[in-house]
Every structure is written in structure tokens, then in C-alpha cells.
Amino acid sequence: xxxxxxxxxxNLLKNIADIEKIPMGAYNIRENxxxxxxxxxxxxxxxxxxxxxxxDIIIKSNTKNESVHIPVILTKAGxxxxxxxxxxxxxxxxxxxxxxxxxHNNYCETAEHDGIHTFHLSKGAKVKYIEKHYGxxxxxxxxxLNPQTIVYLDNGSTLEMETVQINGISSTIRETKGNLGIxxxxxxxxxxxxxxxQFAKTIFNIDLxxxxxxxxxxxxxxxxxxxxxxxxxxxxxxxxxxxxxxxDAIIMDTAKVVxxxxxxxxxxxxxxxxxxxxxxxxxxxxxxxxxxxxxxxEAEQQIINGFLK
Amino acid sequence: MxxxxxxxxxxxxxxxxxxxxxxxDNSKLIAITGxxxxxxxxxxxxxxxILKPDSGCILFNGQDITNISITQRAKLGIGFAFxxxxxxxxxxxxxxxxxxxxxxxxxxEACNYLSDVGLCAKxxxxxxLSSSLSGxxxxxxEIAMLAAKKSKLTIFDEPEAGIxxxxxxxLINIFEKMHKQIKNSSIVIISHQEKILNIADEIxxxxxxxxxxxxxxxxxxPLLLNSTSKPCKVMVEKGGNK
Numbered sequence: 001x002x003x004x005x006x007x008x009x010x011n012l013l014k015n016i017a018d019i020e021k022i023p024m025g026a027y028n029i030r031e032n033x034x035x036x037x038x039x040x041x042x043x044x045x046x047x048x049x050x051x052x053x054x055x056d057i058i059i060k061s062n063t064k065n066e067s068v069h070i071p072v073i074l075t076k077a078g079x080x081x082x083x084x085x086x087x088x089x090x091x092x093x094x095x096x097x098x099x100x101x102x103x104h105n106n107y108c109e110t111a112e113h114d115g116i117h118t119f120h121l122s123k124g125a126k127v128k129y130i131e132k133h134y135g136x137x138x139x140x141x142x143x144x145l146n147p148q149t150i151v152y153l154d155n156g157s158t159l160e161m162e163t164v165q166i167n168g169i170s171s172t173i174r175e176t177k178g179n180l181g182i183x184x185x186x187x188x189x190x191x192x193x194x195x196x197x198q199f200a201k202t203i204f205n206i207d208l209x210x211x212x213x214x215x216x217x218x219x220x221x222x223x224x225x226x227x228x229x230x231x232x233x234x235x236x237x238x239x240x241x242x243x244x245x246x247x248d249a250i251i252m253d254t255a256k257v258v259x260x261x262x263x264x265x266x267x268x269x270x271x272x273x274x275x276x277x278x279x280x281x282x283x284x285x286x287x288x289x290x291x292x293x294x295x296x297x298e299a300e301q302q303i304i305n306g307f308l309k
Numbered sequence: 310m311x312x313x314x315x316x317x318x319x320x321x322x323x324x325x326x327x328x329x330x331x332x333x334d335n336s337k338l339i340a341i342t343g344x345x346x347x348x349x350x351x352x353x354x355x356x357x358x359i360l361k362p363d364s365g366c367i368l369f370n371g372q373d374i375t376n377i378s379i380t381q382r383a384k385l386g387i388g389f390a391f392x393x394x395x396x397x398x399x400x401x402x403x404x405x406x407x408x409x410x411x412x413x414x415x416x417x418e419a420c421n422y423l424s425d426v427g428l429c430a431k432x433x434x435x436x437x438l439s440s441s442l443s444g445x446x447x448x449x450x451e452i453a454m455l456a457a458k459k460s461k462l463t464i465f466d467e468p469e470a471g472i473x474x475x476x477x478x479x480l481i482n483i484f485e486k487m488h489k490q491i492k493n494s495s496i497v498i499i500s501h502q503e504k505i506l507n508i509a510d511e512i513x514x515x516x517x518x519x520x521x522x523x524x525x526x527x528x529x530x531p532l533l534l535n536s537t538s539k540p541c542k543v544m545v546e547k548g549g550n551k
Contacts, residue, residue, distance in 0.1 A: 220399070248398065287359055288395040292408050292458060293383040302408065306399030 004037070008075055012102030015134040015167075017071040023098075027069040028055055033081045044068055044095075054084035054116075057097075061090030061122070069098045072115060077107035077141045082114045089157075092124040100132035103143040103168075112144040119150070121157035121184075129161045135168030142170035149176045153184035155210070160187045165200065166308065167193070174202045180241075182210035190219040191308045194227035194255070204233040208241035208270065219247040222304050223255035231259045237270025245274040250281055250307060310335045310495055311356065311462055316365035318351055318518075325351050326362070327518040333462070335493045338484065340506045340526075342499070342533065343515035349499045350392060352515070353464045356497075357389040358382045369462070388460030392467045392499075394447040396439050402450055403434045410457040422453040425483050427476075444471045452480070456487055463487065464497045469505065481508055506530060 005013065009031070013019050026044035029037040033053070040046050043063040047056045057068055070085060087097065105111045121127060135143035151159055165172060178186050186206065194200050206215045215235060223229045235243040245261045263272035281303050289299035311333040318326040326348045333339055341349050354360040356367065358379040366375045374382055397405070406422055407414055414422075420430040426449035436442065438450065448471050455463050469480060481504065488496055498505055506512055512529040514522040522529045 282395070284391075284395045285397060287379060288391065289408065290379040291357055291359075291383050291389050292454070293380060293411065294408065295380050302400065302404075303397065306397055306401075306404060309399050 008104050009073055011136070012073045012075075012104055012134065013071055016073075016100030016102040016132040017069055017098050019069065019071070023067070023069040025067045025069070026057070028057075030070070030072045030081075030083065032074060032076045033079065041066060049084060049086075052084050053082060054086070057085065057087045059087070059089045059093050059095055061092060063090065063093040063095055065094070067096040067098065071099065072101040072113055074101070074103040074105070074111045074113055077105050077111040077139065078109035080110075080112040080114065082116070084116045084118075086118045087120065087127075089119065089121045089125040089127055091122040093122075094126040096128045096130070098130045100130070100134070101145055101147075102133075103135045103137070103145070105135070105137040105139045105141050105143050107137075107139040107141045109139075110142040110144060112142075112146070114146040114148070116148045117150070118152075119159060120152045121154055121159060123155045123157065125154070125157040127157075127159050129159060131161070131163045133163075133165040133169055133172070135170070137168075143168060144171045145169055146173045147175075149174075151176070151178045151180075151186060153178070153180045153186060153213070155181050156183045157181070158185040158187070162189045164191045165193070166191065169194075169198065169200070171199045172201070174200070176202075176204045176206075178204075178206040178215060180206065180208050180210055180213035180215065183212045184210055185213070186215040188215070188217045188219075190217070190221075192219070192221040192229065193224070193304070193308060194221075194229055195224040196227060197225070198227040199229075200227070201230040202232070204235070204245070206234070206243065207236045207238060208243055209238050210241070211239045212241065213239065214242040215244070217245045217247075219245075220249070220307055221247075221257070222250045222252070222308060223257050224252045225255060226253065227255045229255070229257045231257075231261070231276075233261045233274070235263045235272055235274075237263070237265045237267055237272050239267050240269035241267070241271070243270070243272040247276045248307075249278045250304065251278055252280065310337075310370060310493075312368040313352070313356070314366050314368070316352075316355060316362045316367070318348075318355065318360065318362050325518050326355070329365070329518070329520060331513060331520060331523060333495055333497060335495060336488075337495045337510045338488055338508060339495065339497045339511050339513060340500055340509035341497060341513045341515060342501060342506060343521070347515040348518040349515055350466055353389060353466050353497070353499060356382075356462075356464060357387060359389075383460075386461035388455050388458045388463040390451050390455045390463070390465040390468060392470065394438075394444075394451040396447065398437065398439050400438055401435050402438060405438055405450070405454055406457045409454040410459070414457075422457050423450075425456060425479070425486065426450070426453045427479055428453070448472055452483060456483060459487075459491050459494075461491070461494050462497070463494070464499070466499045467501075468498060469500060469502050477502075477504055481505065484508065506533075
């Protein structure tokens with residue numbers, strides 16, 4: 001089974017899903033617009049959509065300690081792969097979902113993947129969702145990823161979302177929408193690094209509709225070279241709720257970063273806070289690490305690695 | 310081990326260091342003291358290479374290090390504990406101790422360094438060196454990092470400042486332990502504290518950017534006490550400055 005993938009495919013899968021071979025549990029692996037492998041379990045079903053490209057992932061109530069891997073890899077250029085994946089997570093299930101997209105583009109044409117992921121979490125469900133995006137290849141063609149994540153959280157459910165895009169994506173617009181019910185929690189951790197002429201825009205639109213719902217968005221990014229980044233968040237407190245947004249960016253070279261964290265309270269009991277910071281690496285941080293024996297370059301790399309951890 | 314020869318440093322219309330010459334021998338614990346603004350921290354930064362003197366030269370084990378970088382000085386065996394520890398978003402206590410020691414460390418070794426500064430490795434090892442830690446905690450971690458670095462010459466810039474509830478005696482124990490464990494090593498401590506001056510082999514008294522006295526503590530301490538300015542009359546009346 002391990003020989004199913006060639007070296008390029010293995011490298012992409014390792015970077016986006018920490019796997020180099022067929023994963024355990026439920027999975028659906030998509031390559032160049034087609035499913036190339038699928039497995040279901042007694043508790044997790046994966047069904048192809050009939051009206052549009054994509055799959056429904058149906059997780060039974062009370063499913064515990066199981067995972068779903070749905071990585072997407074692109075090794076051909078010249079097309080835009082749009083896919084709709086809907087997750088239906090049953091009551092009190094507790095699962096890990098690993099998604100992500102890796103592009104290897106050795107061509108001059110663009111390779112683009114737009115994944116639209118919709119999560120429906122039933123009462124008391126808990127999901128850890130890990131999404132990594134990665135690009136590589138020697139071609140001059142752009143590597144574009146425009147993911148959308150739409151989240152519906154029912155009473156007492158929790159979604160913890162970790163998104164990482166560190167390398168090689170020419171352009172991305174990432175949009176996350178949340179509709180939070182009573183006592184539900186949404187925890188988002190985002191890490192982005194851009195370099196050269198890359199562009200990354202990330203938008204969070206979160207509606208805290210249920211009493212005692214909460215959201216925490218923690219975004220850290222590094223903008224190098226001549227890259228541009230934009231961070232936008234709209235947190236709407238429509239009930240007694242808690243929301244916190246934190247966006248930190250390190251800016252280097254001739255990069256540009258715009259940060260717009262917006263909070264709106266539509267209820268007197270909405271408790272909303274935000275922090276935004278953009279700045280270059282502090283000189284004293286470099287000096288401290290150099291005084292431990294690191295070169296200036298090594299110190300810079302350590303600071304960035306730590307920041308994006 | 311270290312020799313400063315005729316160091317001058319002028320900034321913001323002020324002669325901060327005025328012809329400083331001094332020697333620090335192997336296996337010594339040296340205290341540098343003097344009033345605020347006397348140039349103590351500037352000397353430390355000039356030794357580490359953070360500031361460059363306008364003139365003069367610095368020798369370390371016979372090698373002229375005046376024009377070499379901070380990194381090269383660190384590799385030669387000079388270490389510096391900052392007066393104001395630097396915060397790092399994302400880097401953990403473990404990361405910093407490993408970078409200091411130049412190796413990966415296990416829980417036992419981490420416990421060794423951190424327990425010496427009154428912190429439990431299990432509670433602190435994976436914490437970020439960020440604003441989530443108090444000034445006192447950051448200061449203790451800074452000291453633990455320098456203990457892990459095991460430099461031939463370590464400079465502590467006012468290590469006692471902000472040490473909060475942790476005992477002063479423990480701080481002194483660390484200096485003595487480092488001094489003993491790192492063969493032929495010397496420690497320079499910039500301090501106003503009499504307890505620290507008391508453990509020093511030698512004291513350097515600075516004032517207005519000049520070395521006013523240098524020698525065994527028995528000879529320098531009395532000069533220091535005599536040079537202390539008169540206490541504030543109001544404070545004395547209120548019993549707060551006796």
C-alpha cells in the first residue's frame with residue numbers, strides 16, 4: 001500500500017497531513033480533481049456528492065477517538081479544482097479531522113484549488129480540525145488556494161481549528177464563517193507566512209448567536225520579501241457571549257500588512273475584545289539570541305519559527 | 310582573562326565612559342558598582358559587543374575582540390544576562406535554555422537549571438517567554454539561561470532587580486555554584502546590593518564614567534560607604550531612611 005504514492009505525492013501528503021502512506025481510519029484522498037482512495041469505518045461514512053464535486057462526511061453520534069483524513073494534492077497545472085466537502089458530526093462525537101491541500105507546480109500555468117468546507121456540529125460534539133496548505137515546484141505558474149470554512153455549532157459543541165500556510169502559495173483568500181449556538185465554542189489558531197510577491201488575505205465573519213457562546217481567533221503571520229497580507233475579522237456579539245481576536249504580524253523587507261479586527265456588540269452582555277500588533281523583529285530579540293552564540297540569520301530564523309509554532 | 314584598555318564612549322552630549330582600563334583575571338567573582346548613570350551597564354554592553362567603544366581596545370584571553378561581533382564573542386565564551394530580559398512570542402523556556410546550552414535538554418537537566426532559580430521545570434518548561442510571565446519570573450529564567458550557557462566569563466547586569474519573592478540567598482548560591490562548576494570561569498555582577506558586593510573577590514567602583522577604585526572588597530567597600538550621599542532629611546524624619 002505504501003507504494004501507492006510517488007515521491008512528489010508522498011512529500012505533499014507529508015507536508016499537509018503528516019502522512020506518507022495510507023492513513024488509519026476514514027479517509028478520502030483527492031488528486032487532480034479525482035478521488036484516488038477512500039475508506040470508511042463503522043462510524044464514519046464518506047459519500048460522493050451527486051450535484052457538485054465533493055463529499056459528505058457523516059460521523060455517527062458518540063463516535064470517539066476516530067480521525068478523518070481528506071487531503072487534496074495537485075500535481076498538474078492549468079485547472080481550477082473546486083470541491084465542496086460537508087461534515088455532519090453527530091451528537092457527542094469527539095473526532096479529529098485533517099484536511100489541507102498541497103500543490104506541486106512545475107508548469108507555467110496556474111494550479112488552483114478552492115475547498116469549501118462546511119461543518120455541522122450537533123449537540124455536544126467536539127472536533128479538532130487541522131488544515132495545512134503548502135506549495136512547491138519549479139514552474140512559474142501560480143499556486144492558488146482559496147479555502148472557505150463555514151461552521152454551524154449547535155448547543156454545547158466545540159470546534160478547534162488549526163490552519164497553517166507556511167510555504168509556497170502564490171495567492172490565497174481564506175474565508176471563515178461561523179454561526180455559533182448556545183454554549184458553543186470556536187477556537188481558531190492561524191499561522192501564515194508569505195514571501196517574494198505572494199499575497200494572503202484572511203477573513204473571519206463570526207456570529208455569536210447563542211447565549212454563552214464564545215470564539216477565540218489567534219492569528220500570527222510573517223510577511224517577508226515583497227509580499228502582502230491582509231487580516232480582517234468581524235465578530236458580532238448577538239447574545240450574552242465572549243469573543244476575542246488577536247492578530248500579530250512580523251513584517252520584514254518591503255512587505256506590507258493590513259490588519260482590521262472589528263468587533264460589534266449587538267447585546268449589552270456581549271463581551272468582545274481585540275488586539276492587533278504589526279512590527280519588525282525587535283533588535284533586542286536578535287541581540288539576545290546572538291549573545292547566546294547564534295548568527296543574526298540563525299537568530300531571525302529562531303524567532304520566526306517560534307512565532308509561527 | 311579580560312582586559313579593557315583606555316575605553317571611551319560618548320553619547321548624547323555626555324562622556325559616558327572616560328578612559329576606562331581594567332583587568333578581570335581567571336576564577337574571579339567581580340562586582341561592578343556605582344551610582345545610577347555611572348556607566349556600569351555601558352561597560353557590560355561594550356564587553357558583549359552590543360555597543361562599540363569610540364576608542365580603546367578589549368582583550369579576551371589575549372585576543373583583541375574589539376571589532377568582532379556579539380555572536381563571535383558568545384562563541385569565545387562571553388555571556389551576558391540582560392537587566393531587562395527580552396520577551397519572545399512563541400519561544401518557550403525550554404527553547405531558550407536549549408539555545409543557551411547549545412544542546413537539547415531533558416526534563417532532569419531543565420529541572421536542575423530551573424529549580425536553582427526557584428522555578429519548577431514541569432510548570433515552566435513549555436511556557437512562552439512572553440508577557441504571560443511576570444518580570445520576576447523572566448529575570449529568573451534569564452539567570453537560568455546563563456547558568457546553562459556555561460560561559461568562561463558571565464556578566465550579570467543587576468540580577469537582583471525585580472527578583473520578587475524569591476530569596477536573595479538563592480541568587481547568591483547560583484553565582485557561587487556557577488563559579489565553582491565552570492573551571493577557571495569568572496563572573497562579573499553589576500549591583501548596588503551590599504550582600505552581592507560581600508561575596509565578590511574584587512569590587513570596581515565607577516563614578517561619572519571613570520574607575521574611582523578597584524581592588525579587594527576590604528579596601529573598596531569602606532570607600533563606597535563613605536561616598537554614599539547624605540540621606541533625605543524628610544525620609545529620615547519619617548523613619549524610612551535610616
